[in-house]
Amino acid sequence: MSPRSILSIGLAIQTVSIHAAAYCLAGQACFPSDDVLATFEQSLGGNLIKTLPYGSACYSATYNAEECLKLANQSQTFDFRESQAAAVMYINNEITKDGEGCPVPITTADGSPPAAINGSCTLGNMPSYVVNVTCAHDVSLAVKFAAAHNLRLRIKNSGHDYAGRSAGKGALSIWTRHLNEAVLIEDFSPEGVHGYSTDVVSAGPGVNVEELNQWGADNARVTIGGYTPSVGATGGYLLGGGFGPTAPHFGMGVDNVVQFEVITADGDIKIANSAKNQDLFWALRGGGGAFGVVTHVWLKAYPALAAVNTVAGPVVCQDRASYEQMINTLIDLQVPLNDAGHSVSQIWIGHNQCAIHSNYC
Ligand SMILES: Cc1cc2nc3c(=O)[nH]c(=O)nc-3n(C[C@H](O)[C@H](O)[C@H](O)COP(=O)(O)OP(=O)(O)OC[C@H]3O[C@@H](n4cnc5c(N)ncnc54)[C@H](O)[C@@H]3O)c2cc1C
Structure with missing residues (x-):
């Protein structure tokens, strides 16, 4: 289909x-x-x-x-x-x-x-x-x-x-919150997929961002996740796309799923990946919780980065030009920092205040 x-x-x-x-x-x-x-x-x-x-x-x-x-x-x-x-x-x-x-x-x-x-x-x-x-x-x-x-x-x-x-x-x-176990599997091959393997975190759908980050620290690995510790990293966040501090380096949450276990409306337990139930695999990566209840995910796990930096906060600028200069400087820094093993993401709030405030940038 x-x-x-x-x-x-x-x-x-x-x-x-x-x-x-x-x-x-x-x-x-x-x-x-x-x-x-x-x-x-x-x-x-x-x-x-x-x-x-x-x-x-x-x-x-x-x-x-x-x-x-x-x-x-x-x-x-x-x-x-x-x-x-x-x-x-x-x-x-x-x-x-x-x-x-x-x-x-x-x-x-x-x-x-x-x-x-x-x-x-x-x-x-x-x-x-x-x-x-x-x-x-x-x-x-x-x-x-x-x-x-x-x-x-x-x-x-x-x-x-x-x-x-x-x-x-x-x-x-x-x-699903208490299905929050997470374990490292090295060289994991999704069911029915031949000639491909990757390290993954094999996790229940109740693991939140804080727990996933802790799992990474304990295993010297890094994966995807959001900014807020209590958001469900392997639940609704993932099914809706998932953006977080490591996204500039590894892509969205859904880019990193290699397999789901999902219960469909008939109550069947199914595996969805690039070889099995591909239509479901496609739909779950961004389609939200409408296609079934996810009961397990396998997410790519990478060696730990040198640092994961998030620059966030309200910005008060002298004028629009200085605001643009600041953003451009940060964008220019992104590639060399990524090459040096850092993941840098930015959240800016209140930049529309540039015109009215005259503090600093
Ligand atoms: C304070 C806050 C901070 C946020 N930060 C980020 C961020 O940094 N990055 C980002 O990308 N998003 C962020 N979000 C958005 C967040 O990812 C979505 O609201 C997401 O849907 C939350 O998923 P949940 O599982 O934690 O929540 P829930 O409310 O429990 O679930 C959300 C939806 O997903 C469905 N769902 C949950 N688990 C499953 C499952 N196992 N199978 C099928 N359907 C399921 C639920 O039915 C519901 O429709 C944030 C939201 C808030 C409120």
Whole structure:
């Protein structure tokens, strides 16, 4: 099947689901009974979580001052939000368009516990059940269960999706964050590929940028990854393209994948690479999470660089000419630094201030 035809099918499926939109949500009569859910949980070795709104300690019906203070202090941090089965990075994605949810108050000026909120605390846009997956087989079971019961299915890794696609009211969610092992394989040949091998990091889809960088430091290797430590380096980041500090040297994240293991909508576990399921391999490298649930990736691993430099920050320039001169100087430095074994990338914020500020460049 050609890349163009796979894309047309993807779009056609999306169009149908937008019009049909008749998934069975938690709380509706069609949703699986407690007995059916208990059997499903057993098949998963107990890894099914019935979610609760994490902010309930701050609401009058269930108020607990000490817990609420802890929540107010922690709930804005990436670490806290990433550790929750039913949370995503941006609170607006946790709340439904009708305002349902359970937002936590911010810290008080004197550090005392926030007052109890008189209002309703509900899951809002968060899933009702989460499969905390430990292996590809769990994902396969979850996909088949969702298909059999017509459930809204979501995939969440770190929850960084700007558009909130890792959240979904009344959904069953596949949580991949704990598939975060990473090991070095030297001279790896993708299945069915002959005459080619490369060193790879063989990793679960839950490895975040910080963990991947640590893996590199431990193994004297370097691979791709983003700028923010908590972004899922082998999950949504990779499936969407993936740009980071080593991109000037090695290309985008997707340029460095040599093989995926993926669960497709029928629940089958498939290998996708340049020899097997090539259409899926093509679609996953940039097509996001629409084509299956990735359960393992094999990414090229390179010998460690002399240095990985990121130049980032707000720029305040005297005038446009000095701003351009600074950018040109950095671009001119890029090639000799790359040749000397450095990877240099630049993120500039606020260059439009050049005209109004007169400090330095
Ligand atoms: C603070 C911040 C910093 C960022 N920095 C960078 C950066 O430096 N470089 C860059 O390129 N991007 C960056 N991004 C964008 C980021 O890569 C995307 O938001 C990406 O989708 C996050 O993926 P995730 O798995 O961490 O998040 P999630 O929200 O968990 O997932 C994102 C999407 O991918 C899907 N998905 C996740 N895992 C799988 C899987 N295993 N199989 C199938 N589908 C899956 C989810 O369903 C969802 O639709 C940043 C985003 C934020 C919020």
